Amino acid sequence: MTTPALTRLDDRASQDRTPQDRMPYGSGRWLQVRASTASAEIVGQIRQRLFDGLLKPGDFVGTEGSLSIEFGVSRITLRDALRILEANGIVEVKVGKAGGVRVAHPNPERFADALAVQLMLAGISETEIFDAQMGAEVRAVQLAARTATQEDIIALEAQLARCVDAVEDAEGFVRESLAFHLCLVRAAHNRALLAQFQALRHLSWRAIARTSTPTRSRRVLERHRSVLDAVKQHDAERAATLIGEHFQQIIDIHAAMRAEQIVNEANA
Amino acid sequence: MTTPALTRLDDRASQDRTPQDRMPYGSGRWLQVRASTASAEIVGQIRQRLFDGLLKPGDFVGTEGSLSIEFGVSRITLRDALRILEANGIVEVKVGKAGGVRVAHPNPERFADALAVQLMLAGISETEIFDAQMGAEVRAVQLAARTATQEDIIALEAQLARCVDAVEDAEGFVRESLAFHLCLVRAAHNRALLAQFQALRHLSWRAIARTSTPTRSRRVLERHRSVLDAVKQHDAERAATLIGEHFQQIIDIHAAMRAEQIVNEANA
DNA sequence: CTTATTCTAATTAGATAATCATTAGCCTGT
DNA sequence: ACAGGCTAATGATTATCTAATTAGAATAAG
Numbered sequence: 001m002t003t004p005a006l007t008r009l010d011d012r013a014s015q016d017r018t019p020q021d022r023m024p025y026g027s028g029r030w031l032q033v034r035a036s037t038a039s040a041e042i043v044g045q046i047r048q049r050l051f052d053g054l055l056k057p058g059d060f061v062g063t064e065g066s067l068s069i070e071f072g073v074s075r076i077t078l079r080d081a082l083r084i085l086e087a088n089g090i091v092e093v094k095v096g097k098a099g100g101v102r103v104a105h106p107n108p109e110r111f112a113d114a115l116a117v118q119l120m121l122a123g124i125s126e127t128e129i130f131d132a133q134m135g136a137e138v139r140a141v142q143l144a145a146r147t148a149t150q151e152d153i154i155a156l157e158a159q160l161a162r163c164v165d166a167v168e169d170a171e172g173f174v175r176e177s178l179a180f181h182l183c184l185v186r187a188a189h190n191r192a193l194l195a196q197f198q199a200l201r202h203l204s205w206r207a208i209a210r211t212s213t214p215t216r217s218r219r220v221l222e223r224h225r226s227v228l229d230a231v232k233q234h235d236a237e238r239a240a241t242l243i244g245e246h247f248q249q250i251i252d253i254h255a256a257m258r259a260e261q262i263v264n265e266a267n268a
Numbered sequence: 269m270t271t272p273a274l275t276r277l278d279d280r281a282s283q284d285r286t287p288q289d290r291m292p293y294g295s296g297r298w299l300q301v302r303a304s305t306a307s308a309e310i311v312g313q314i315r316q317r318l319f320d321g322l323l324k325p326g327d328f329v330g331t332e333g334s335l336s337i338e339f340g341v342s343r344i345t346l347r348d349a350l351r352i353l354e355a356n357g358i359v360e361v362k363v364g365k366a367g368g369v370r371v372a373h374p375n376p377e378r379f380a381d382a383l384a385v386q387l388m389l390a391g392i393s394e395t396e397i398f399d400a401q402m403g404a405e406v407r408a409v410q411l412a413a414r415t416a417t418q419e420d421i422i423a424l425e426a427q428l429a430r431c432v433d434a435v436e437d438a439e440g441f442v443r444e445s446l447a448f449h450l451c452l453v454r455a456a457h458n459r460a461l462l463a464q465f466q467a468l469r470h471l472s473w474r475a476i477a478r479t480s481t482p483t484r485s486r487r488v489l490e491r492h493r494s495v496l497d498a499v500k501q502h503d504a505e506r507a508a509t510l511i512g513e514h515f516q517q518i519i520d521i522h523a524a525m526r527a528e529q530i531v532n533e534a535n536a
Numbered sequence: 537c538t539t540a541t542t543c544t545a546a547t548t549a550g551a552t553a554a555t556c557a558t559t560a561g562c563c564t565g566t
Numbered sequence: 567a568c569a570g571g572c573t574a575a576t577g578a579t580t581a582t583c584t585a586a587t588t589a590g591a592a593t594a595a596g
Binding site: 305306307341344348362364367 | 549550552558559560561562
């Protein structure tokens with residue numbers, strides 16, 4: 001709530017502010033646009049409303065038709081702005097009789113998505129991903145050991161049981177294990193950590209699946225069991241140490257595989 | 269429509285349809301129909317190319333005209349897709365003779381923006397932010413203690429000196445301190461951790477600035493000094509412990525201020 | 537009579553087409 | 567060297583059509 005100065009982070013909308021524009025002849029709810037790109041100006045105005053606290057999730061903003069009139073632009077230009085706002089997770093657009101533009105409901109997955117794209121573009125190595133994931137998750141289990149509810153524990157036990165069932169199926173076990181880690185992070189009740197974990201999860205999936213064998217799976221299972229026990233006993237330090245070692249093992253195995261691969265390529 | 273080939277992977281974070289997990293085939297259920305708009309389909313295909321490693325920053329993708337022909341849609345529909353891709357930071361669009369669509373260069377600032385929107389909508393607490401930041405930074409200094417180069421150390425010393433100079437100016441000290449933390453994370457040479465830190469940095473700035481006093485600044489300075497010493501001695505464990513305690517202090521102070529504020533509001 | 541279901545019509549976004557305006561790099565002619 | 571025109575690209579408009587969604591009326595069942 002106390003973040004009024006953040007709206008300036010938007011790239012396009014900030015560079016072309018000319019508040020000296022002619023005043024509205026329209027209904028006065030929105031300023032009519034005269035900027036470098038009209039759609040960016042519209043995005044900026046609606047963002048501003050959100051950060052000024054004038055818009056709350058679920059609020060009806062208008063229809064494409066009505067908004068295009070209010071902003072004084074064509075419907076297509078307004079649609080351009082809506083696509084940007086939608087991609088930014090600021091509004092939701094529905095078709096049909098009761099359709100139109102509404103302020104979006106929060107969706108942490110969206111931040112995870114943005115982060116994943118940037119990591120991809122930057123060409124970040126798998127080692128970097130694992131290290132970052134370790135940071136988020138060590139903190140998460142520390143918190144989980146303190147704040148996990150009974151439901152969290154039940155979910156974790158259930159997920160661990162699914163891991164046991166899948167122990168012979170290498171790929172299935174990796175999937176269930178990731179779900180277990182997700183349950184752990186959820187138990188921390190921290191949406192920022194959850195978003196970070198989700199962002200990295202998709203990227204590390206493949207790398208982990210490559211190194212999976214039934215023997216390793218059984219070792220991982222033991223480790224998961226002990227982490228869960230520590231969380232259940234509210235022993236934050238032990239839980240953090242255990243999950244840290246767990247990640248270090250993953251990193252080491254991955255580094256070994258990587259080295260082996262390089263040797264093989266050199267021989268070939 | 270030319271090719272509806274790529275229909276896999278759950279990249280619809282921009283156009284969130286049902287996030288419902290797929291059900292098994294056998295249990296009397298049908299496979300969910302892939303109902304999406306043409307522009308979302310185009311976004312999905314280009315995203316897929318990025319995640320398959322077929323697109324690198326700076327690559328020329330095409331012009332609006334050529335792409336609309338290749339995808340078999342009108343130019344306006346393609347523009348809708350481009351607005352979404354642009355908002356996601358996947359492509360950059362330039363006007364003019366040598367213009368067109370190119371794969372974007374990574375821009376960490378974009379996280380801060382995406383995160384700010386989601387925090388605004390979800391109302392994530394500052395405590396959650398601090399906890400997440402703590403996770404990333406503890407891991408970062410651990411790595412920094414192992415991997416920091418001579419240049420990193422020089423940069424850290426220089427930044428610490430600037431902190432010393434600003435110790436009497438509350439706001440200036442917070443700014444220089446944040447820069448010090450940034451140097452620490454940089455010294456870890458992990459872009460994923462750096463990106464996470466950058467995303468959270470803007471959000472915690474104000475909260476930290478509120479709790480700043482010269483007395484506290486001097487204590488913070490000591491702590492920074494000791495962290496840097498640990499990093500210089502390659503003592504990862506001590507560095508991690510120290511920075512963890514440092515964050516815990518920040519969290520505690522913030523919680524105390526928060527409590528005080530609530531009491532004041534109740535009395536008023 | 538009440539409740540559940542089906543139809544229908546109104547509303548709204550999705551998409552197309554043709555066209556003009558604006559921008560920016562390139563190139564030519566003095 | 568540089569002014570000015572050429573050209574290829576996006577930005578924006580208008581008009582029109584299609585597809586999706588739902589409120590509400592009509593209808594059937596209990």
